[in-house]
Amino acid sequence: xxxxxxxxxxxxxxxFVARTRVMTADDMKRATKRMAHEIIExxxxxxxxxxIGLQTGGVPLASRLCDALELIDGTEVPVxxxxxxxxxxxxxxxxxxxxxxxxxxxxxxxRTVILVDDVLFTGRTIRAALDALSDYGRARAVQLxxxxxxxxxxxxxxxxxxxxNLPTRRDEAVDVTADGVDLGEMVK
Amino acid sequence: xxxxxxxxxxxxxxxxxxxxxxxxxxATGISEVxxxxxxxxxxxxxxxxxxxxxxxxxxxxxxxxxxxxxxxxFETAAKxxxxxxxxxxxSTSSVKKGESLxxxxxxxxxxxxxxxxxxxxxxxxxxxxxxWATSAIINAGDGWHEHPTQALLDxxxxxxxxxxxxxxxxxxxxxxxxxxxxxxxxAAFTALGADVTLVAPPTLLPPSLEGWPVKVSTDIDAVxxxxxxxxxxxxQRERMTEALIPTIRxxxxxxxLNERRAELLPDHALIMHPGPMNRGVEIDAAVADxxxxxxxxxxxxxxxxxxxxxxxxxxxxxxxxxxxxx
Numbered sequence: 329x330x331x332x333x334x335x336x337x338x339x340x341x342x343x344f345v346a347r348t349r350v351m352t353a354d355d356m357k358r359a360t361k362r363m364a365h366e367i368i369e370x371x372x373x374x375x376x377x378x379x380i381g382l383q384t385g386g387v388p389l390a391s392r393l394c395d396a397l398e399l400i401d402g403t404e405v406p407v408x409x410x411x412x413x414x415x416x417x418x419x420x421x422x423x424x425x426x427x428x429x430x431x432x433x434x435x436x437x438x439r440t441v442i443l444v445d446d447v448l449f450t451g452r453t454i455r456a457a458l459d460a461l462s463d464y465g466r467a468r469a470v471q472l473x474x475x476x477x478x479x480x481x482x483x484x485x486x487x488x489x490x491x492x493n494l495p496t497r498r499d500e501a502v503d504v505t506a507d508g509v510d511l512g513e514m515v516k
Numbered sequence: 517x518x519x520x521x522x523x524x525x526x527x528x529x530x531x532x533x534x535x536x537x538x539x540x541x542x543a544t545g546i547s548e549v550x551x552x553x554x555x556x557x558x559x560x561x562x563x564x565x566x567x568x569x570x571x572x573x574x575x576x577x578x579x580x581x582x583x584x585x586x587x588x589x590f591e592t593a594a595k596x597x598x599x600x601x602x603x604x605x606x607s608t609s610s611v612k613k614g615e616s617l618x619x620x621x622x623x624x625x626x627x628x629x630x631x632x633x634x635x636x637x638x639x640x641x642x643x644x645x646x647x648w649a650t651s652a653i654i655n656a657g658d659g660w661h662e663h664p665t666q667a668l669l670d671x672x673x674x675x676x677x678x679x680x681x682x683x684x685x686x687x688x689x690x691x692x693x694x695x696x697x698x699x700x701x702x703a704a705f706t707a708l709g710a711d712v713t714l715v716a717p718p719t720l721l722p723p724s725l726e727g728w729p730v731k732v733s734t735d736i737d738a739v740x741x742x743x744x745x746x747x748x749x750x751x752q753r754e755r756m757t758e759a760l761i762p763t764i765r766x767x768x769x770x771x772x773l774n775e776r777r778a779e780l781l782p783d784h785a786l787i788m789h790p791g792p793m794n795r796g797v798e799i800d801a802a803v804a805d806x807x808x809x810x811x812x813x814x815x816x817x818x819x820x821x822x823x824x825x826x827x828x829x830x831x832x833x834x835x836x837x838x839x840x841x842x
Binding site: 415428465 | 551552558568597831
């Protein structure tokens with residue numbers, strides 16, 4: 329779990345203690361491949377597609393998803409990243425500084441954006457990301473791909489491509505790394 | 517009662533009054549602002565250069581002294597962060613009717629503002645205001661004392677052009693005595709590990725240089741070939757109460773950056789000036805337009821740096837862990 333995520337998850341500033349491994353690295357690889365197939369099927373190819381990872385957790389997933397898309401279809405897909413620090417609805421409540429500079433590789437007008445994040449929880453980050461994307465142009469469509477959907481939405485947002493649906497309690501935490509996905513708790 | 521500049525609860529900046537406010541480790545504080553500025557430079561380059569980060573916040577500029585770029589720069593920065601801006605023009609305000617500074621501040625604060633950007637001809641006024649006010653105070657220049665956001669944007673411009681400031685040799689040339697820019701820049705440059713040389717006639721140096729980690733020279737021609745940055749300062753004739761230099765022409769001949777002197781600089785060296793320039797006095801008209809003259813970059817970066825400062829003060833973490841802030 330990235331430093332910034334740890335600071336923003338109650339009890340603020342704790343550490344993640346894993347209880348169960350819910351996905352292994354291989355599971356994630358297979359899920360990524362399946363989502364890539366679903367993306368190509370749904371969009372009938374990769375024309376005008378751009379993959380954008382959400383800082384911090386979505387960025388490595390976005391690049392892996394891109395690799396999978398290219399492997400299947402043979403076309404190169406532009407990949408970028410967006411940091412929603414300036415678009416959050418809790419600005420001033422918690423210290424959130426951007427992790428890196430937002431990098432959108434092309435004009436979004438008329439393109440289909442695949443937004444990628446590691447964990448979908450309340451949906452507030454995605455809301456902020458949609459606001460951010462609209463400042464870069466009018467995308468034809470925005471689709472959401474997440475490795476884990478853990479429920480507990482606070483906004484009417486749903487994912488289009490899901491690695492794994494994982495029922496959780498609100499006080500649990502989900503940690504996605506390159507080694508796999510763990511379910512556990514934040515402990516201070 | 518002395519209110520601390522940083523909030524004791526989270527150690528973060530509450531006001532920016534001088535470079536030393538950027539933390540016990542000034543270099544780290546400056547680097548943090550630089551990193552955040554990178555993001556705001558990206559915002560400024562977009563078709564819609566605006567983010568909703570400070571929606572609903574109000575920033576007041578309170579300028580008791582003339583200014584073009586600093587005032588516009590702060591106003592642009594606040595607007596690009598979606599904050600509301602109010603302008604306080606002293607010449608048309610109740611200050612003219614004899615209202616005291618404290619009453620003026622209390623009046624402004626009663627309207628519910630979040631940050632006050634202050635410029636004043638007397639050193640220490642922003643710090644005094646910070647003692648009275650609950651909103652964030654940003655020093656936009658106080659007398660001869662400090663102009664921290666100028667130093668930050670200069671650091672950013674050097675870093676952008678030369679990659680790093682550590683180990684760079686920087687000459688600050690001109691009216692050091694009356695220059696708040698020089699004081700903030702010496703603090704910032706030396707904190708980041710630059711090697712700073714002040715070049716000025718002895719009458720235009722501060723009365724004491726004790727505690728300044730700098731070298732001093734009166735021979736600009738000897739210094740120029742060795743520097744990475746040549747930082748020219750404006751002759752602040754409005755602050756001079758006595759004859760510190762014989763004539764402007766003589767000053768210009770001995771310390772002005774003319775075309776001959778610009779040739780002495782190494783090829784990569786930057787020429788900087790905080791503005792407003794007196795072309796023909798401290799810098800020749802032709803030199804001001806050379807490719808290595810980054811005065812326009814300084815102004816452009818100024819907006820992004822001030823966005824970073826406003827965001828740090830108003831947008832990022834008035835509380836840790838969701839508790840109410842005091």
